[in-house]
Amino acid sequence: xxxxxxxxxxxxxxxxxxxxxxxxxxxxxxxxxxxxxxxxxxxxxxxxxxxxxxxxxxxxxxxxxxxxxxxxxxxxxxxxxxxxxxxxxxxxxxxxxxxxxxxxxxxxxxxxxxxxxxxxxxxxxxxxxxxxxxxxxxxxxxxxxxxxxxxxxxxxxxxxxxxxxxxxxxxxxxxxxxxxxxxxxxxxxxxxxxxxxxxxxxxxxxxxxxxxxxxxxxxxxxxxxxxxxxxxxxxxxxxxxxxxxxxxxxxxxxxxxxxxxxxxxxxxxxxxxxxxxxxxxxxxxxxxxxxxxxxxxxxxxxxxxxxxxxxxxxxxxxxxxxxxxxxxxxxxxxxxxxxxxxxxxxxxxxxxxxxxxxxxxxxxxxxxxxxx
Amino acid sequence: xxxxxxxxxxxxxxxxxxxxxxxxxxxxxxxxxxxxxxxxxxxxxxxxxxxxxxxxxxxxxxxxxxxxxxxxxxxxxxxxxxxxxxxxxxxxxxxxxxxxxxxxxxxxxxxxxxxxxxxxxxxxxx
Numbered sequence: 410x411x412x413x414x415x416x417x418x419x420x421x422x423x424x425x426x427x428x429x430x431x432x433x434x435x436x437x438x439x440x441x442x443x444x445x446x447x448x449x450x451x452x453x454x455x456x457x458x459x460x461x462x463x464x465x466x467x468x469x470x471x472x473x474x475x476x477x478x479x480x481x482x483x484x485x486x487x488x489x490x491x492x493x494x495x496x497x498x499x500x501x502x503x504x505x506x507x508x509x510x511x512x513x514x515x516x517x518x519x520x521x522x523x524x525x526x527x528x529x530x531x532x533x534x535x536x537x538x539x540x541x542x543x544x545x546x547x548x549x550x551x552x553x554x555x556x557x558x559x560x561x562x563x564x565x566x567x568x569x570x571x572x573x574x575x576x577x578x579x580x581x582x583x584x585x586x587x588x589x590x591x592x593x594x595x596x597x598x599x600x601x602x603x604x605x606x607x608x609x610x611x612x613x614x615x616x617x618x619x620x621x622x623x624x625x626x627x628x629x630x631x632x633x634x635x636x637x638x639x640x641x642x643x644x645x646x647x648x649x650x651x652x653x654x655x656x657x658x659x660x661x662x663x664x665x666x667x668x669x670x671x672x673x674x675x676x677x678x679x680x681x682x683x684x685x686x687x688x689x690x691x692x693x694x695x696x697x698x699x700x701x702x703x704x705x706x707x708x709x710x711x712x713x714x715x716x717x718x719x720x721x722x723x724x725x726x727x728x729x730x731x732x733x734x735x736x737x738x739x740x741x742x743x744x745x746x747x748x749x750x751x752x753x754x755x756x757x758x759x760x761x762x763x764x765x766x767x768x769x770x771x772x773x774x775x776x777x778x779x780x781x
Numbered sequence: 782x783x784x785x786x787x788x789x790x791x792x793x794x795x796x797x798x799x800x801x802x803x804x805x806x807x808x809x810x811x812x813x814x815x816x817x818x819x820x821x822x823x824x825x826x827x828x829x830x831x832x833x834x835x836x837x838x839x840x841x842x843x844x845x846x847x848x849x850x851x852x853x854x855x856x857x858x859x860x861x862x863x864x865x866x867x868x869x870x871x872x873x874x875x876x877x878x879x880x881x882x883x884x885x886x887x888x889x890x891x892x893x894x895x896x897x898x899x900x901x902x903x904x905x906x907x
Contacts, residue, residue, distance in 0.1 A: 433814075433817075444817075444844070445817055450818045643817065643843055643844055647843065710820065710821045711823075711841065712841055714846070733843060733844075734841075763846075
């Protein structure tokens with residue numbers, strides 16, 4: 410079922426590695442990526458119980474460099490990146506003048522005048538273009554360096570035990586959302602304690618990406634005694650869904666403000682100076698969101714999926730944004746957007762699954778929170 | 782991908798075994814592989830009438846849901862409750878313990894694919 414690369418699909422430095430290990434490859438955001446290697450549920454459970462290794466080289470790396478890099482990002486993004494300490498990372502967003510989310514981002518401050526903005530693969534071009542436009546008037550240069558990078562994610566409770574012997578970075582001192590340069594198995598990397606799975610874990614940036622296949626093999630071999638499995642995009646999606654993390658294109662779109670996704674905390678209306686989207690976001694902050702995101706747990710086995718209507722006492726009140734069978738809960742789970750003001754504490758909730766109402770319970774997000 | 786020689790096939794990736802007027806139906810190893818981990822299956826009900834080429838149930842995996850199509854005309858006389866209870870059987874043993882339902886044939890099916898034709902089809906899609 411492996412497809413050869415089509416003329417316009419990009420491949421990561423690990424493409425041959427994935428094909429050789431029998432991965433099911435799919436085109437995702439213009440890249441040929443591993444959907445799963447064998448069983449997506451086994452990969453999911455490996456990340457929860459031990460560790461998983463992901464190729465995220467399709468993600469976009471955009472460098473913002475120059476004396477006014479910090480001011481430029483304070484203007485271009487909703488967060489206050491000038492307050493980010495060197496060696497730290499932060500979750501933030503870039504919005505339109507109307508406040509619509511163009512992408513959610515992880516931004517690293519590598520030096521006083523040097524930031525790395527990590528964008529979703531499908532949005533990298535949009536984000537790079539918007540940053541370039543917004544950098545006008547600032548002494549800062551924007552460079553899309555995606556093609557130079559490979560990105561691996563090692564996720565799960567065994568990650569530190571697997572990585573520790575292979576790196577010169579003191580992992581016990583590398584806190585969540587911290588990043589530092591170092592080596593892993595002799596390869597120079599930027600090592601970051603971040604992820605998208607709800608587990609402890611690391612993201613490993615390699616530039617250039619040519620050393621990625623050797624590093625991948627080393628990590629797989631070192632991880633095997635700990636129960637590590639290579640994991641594909643299918644497991645990545647169910648892991649982030651259980652952890653209640655939004656996915657751009659599902660929970661976040663250009664039609665929604667951060668407030669509508671319950672993520673108003675990333676908008677720093679009190680930062681000094683203007684920023685793109687400020688007026689629209691200030692208005693939305695005072696008027697309140699148009700919708701709220703809720704968790705749904707299915708009582709049956711049919712899965713509420715993206716786009717399916719959510720019913721309260723038979724009346725449509727919203728739409729599923731993401732849904733999947735949860736390997737951890739053993740039940741279908743979903744995130745849904747329901748109209749603001751919907752009474753969630755009473756009423757019978759259901760999802761219209763292809764014409765048949767399936768009973769669901771409304772729960773707080775996330776569905777899963779790690780214990781340690 | 783395994784395509785047993787003694788079975789008939791459809792372009793919807795079902796297999797059919799006919800024995801004394803009863804057709805046993807399942808999905809092929811190719812379909813199971815494409816679906817990934819199967820989490821739910823809803824075969825047609827016993828006693829219902831199915832028509833070749835028409836939807837008669839659904840099968841759901843982590844990433845997607847697909848309709849089940851009946852490869853034959855007739856009345857459903859049995860469903861595999863073990864596969865309903867444990868849909869992983871469908872992926873792990875698609876031609877054996879993962880069978881889905883049995884149909885008492887109204888007439889002999891005319892247009893099933895041979896193993897060679899089906900293999901050709903999957904190579905086209907693979």
